[in-house]
Amino acid sequence: MRTLKNIYSLLLIAVASFGMISCDNDDNNGMLNPPEEITTDVVWGDFTGNVLMTPIEKEEGNEGLTITAKVENDTIIFDDFPIKDIVLSIVKDEETANEIVELVGKINYKIGYEPELSEQKDLVSLTLDPKPLDLSVNIPIGNEGEITPLLVRVKIEATGTNDSYIVESMNLNFKFIVREILIGSKDTDMAEVEGFVPLLFDFDMTEKIK
Numbered sequence: 573m574r575t576l577k578n579i580y581s582l583l584l585i586a587v588a589s590f591g592m593i594s595c596d597n598d599d600n601n602g603m604l605n606p607p608e609e610i611t612t613d614v615v616w617g618d619f620t621g622n623v624l625m626t627p628i629e630k631e632e633g634n635e636g637l638t639i640t641a642k643v644e645n646d647t648i649i650f651d652d653f654p655i656k657d658i659v660l661s662i663v664k665d666e667e668t669a670n671e672i673v674e675l676v677g678k679i680n681y682k683i684g685y686e687p688e689l690s691e692q693k694d695l696v697s698l699t700l701d702p703k704p705l706d707l708s709v710n711i712p713i714g715n716e717g718e719i720t721p722l723l724v725r726v727k728i729e730a731t732g733t734n735d736s737y738i739v740e741s742m743n744l745n746f747k748f749i750v751r752e753i754l755i756g757s758k759d760t761d762m763a764e765v766e767g768f769v770p771l772l773f774d775f776d777m778t779e780k781i782k
Contacts, residue, residue, distance in 0.1 A: 612687035615696045615737040618642050619744055621777030625657045627769040628749065641777060643744070646684055653681040655707065658726055658750060661768050663711065672709055681705050683748070685735075696737040700730035702748050725754040725762060731772075742779040747772060
C-alpha cells in the first residue's frame with residue numbers, strides 16, 4: 573500500500589506534467605495566430621494633417637492649412653482640395669479670390685499612386701501620378717457685377733522625392749508642384765496664365781486611429 577507521502581509525490585508529478593502540456597499548447601496556439609502580415613495595404617485609411625503651399629522661387633510660403641484625405645488601394649482622395657492660392661494667382665486680389673472660392677465650393681481631387689514596401693517593412697514608398705485639375709470658375713469683371721465663366725486647368729506634377737508612409741508613426745508625407753495654369757472659355761481655347769509662379773504643395777499627414 574502506498575503511503576500518504578508517495579501519493580502526494582505522484583500528485584506533484586501529475587500537476588507538473590499538466591503544466592508543461594498546457595505551455596506547449598499555448599506555444600502552438602501562438603504559432604497558429606501570427607501577427608498580421610504587413611503589406612502596402614497598410615497605407616489605406618483616413619488622414620488629417622497640414623499642407624504648406626510655397627512658391628518655388630521663395631524660401632517660405634503661408635502658414636499652412638489643415639486638410640484631410642482618404643487613401644485607397646491606388647488613389648489619394650481629397651474631398652476639399654485647397655484652391656485659394658491657385659485662384660489668387662489668377663485674379664491677383666484676396667477679396668475676389670475668397671468670393672470665387674466660396675462660389676466654387678468644395679473641390680474633389682484624386683491622385684493616383686504606386687506603392688512599394690521596403691525590405692524592412694517599415695516604410696511604403698509612393699510614386700505619385702497626378703493628373704490635371706479642371707475647374708469651372710466665374711471671374712468677376714469691373715464693378716457692374718458682370719462675370720466671365722472660365723475653364724481653369726491646373727497642371728500638376730510629382731516631385732519624385734521622399735513620398736512615403738512610415739508604418740510605425742502612421743505618418744504620410746508627399747509633395748507635388750502646381751507647374752502652370754491654363755485658362756480659356758472652352759477646352760480647345762486655353763492659354764497659360766502669365767506671371768504665374770509654380771507652387772509647391774507639401775503634405776504632412778497622420779492616419780486617424782480607428
